[in-house]
Amino acid sequence: MKQHILPAVRLTLVTLVFFSGIYTIIIFGIAQITPFKGRGEVIEAGGQKYYANIGQKFTEDKYFSSRPSAVDYNAAGSGGSNKGPSNAEYLAVVQARIDTFLVHNAGIKKTQIPVELVTASGSGLDPDISPKAALVQVERIAKMRNLPAGKVGDLVESNIQGPLLGLFGPSKINVLKLNIALDQLK
Incomplete structure (x- = not known):
């Protein structure tokens, strides 16, 4: 059981860090090069x-x-x-x-x-x-x-x-x- 729980916890933490931080920063960066900086055209x-x-x-x-x-x-x-x-x-x-x-x-x-x-x-x-x-x-x-x-x-x-x-x-x-x-x- 320990063999399965530890990898699952590690995968959860890696996924959490990636999607909460790294992915968010990448998407925010891409939005900054668009014409309206991701804010919509007013x-x-x-x-x-x-x-x-x-x-x-x-x-x-x-x-x-x-x-x-x-x-x-x-x-x-x-x-x-x-x-x-x-x-x-x-x-x-x-x-x-x-x-x-x-x-x-x-x-x-x-x-x-x-x-x-x-x-x-x-x-x-x-x-x-x-x-x-x-x-x-x-x-x-x-x-x-x-x-x-x-x-x-x-x-x-x-x-x-x-x-x-x-x-x-x-x-x-x-x-x-x-x-x-x-x-x-x-």
């Missing part, structure tokens, strides 16, 4: 401060819609709905989101709605949408703001962020930054 607009890396709620038709949130965009309670794709309650929520989207975006067919506009992300705080999800909203926003659709579409195109290092992940658009740019559009 944007100031309209006298308020927002975190660009946390999803924001936009309900007015004159703004691009964010991805739905299962936690109502509460960063303290990050999480998904934990309901499977065959759950009746989940399907009803998604159908309600589809119906709402179709009411606010006349002329769009159900098959044209990108999935991220009607399903919540795993964290409930996703700040980005795909270029397709932004482009499907252009007509509504142009109409609400009395702007040419081409001008709004150009704004969307100018806000597309390519994959990380040109290789990793999809192209995306930060909804907060896009809506701030939209407010500044004349």
Whole structure:
């Protein structure tokens, strides 16, 4: 028994030191070389401060819609709905989101709605949408703001962020930054 307890205690101590100290210092060091030093990107607009890396709620038709949130965009309670794709309650929520989207975006067919506009992300705080999800909203926003659709579409195109290092992940658009740019559009 002594043969098993001593190695287990040693392994526990080594693991404790590594993950409580060494690993933490390594990750902290990596964060210091990122653009915002691991603190998140703070944007100031309209006298308020927002975190660009946390999803924001936009309900007015004159703004691009964010991805739905299962936690109502509460960063303290990050999480998904934990309901499977065959759950009746989940399907009803998604159908309600589809119906709402179709009411606010006349002329769009159900098959044209990108999935991220009607399903919540795993964290409930996703700040980005795909270029397709932004482009499907252009007509509504142009109409609400009395702007040419081409001008709004150009704004969307100018806000597309390519994959990380040109290789990793999809192209995306930060909804907060896009809506701030939209407010500044004349």
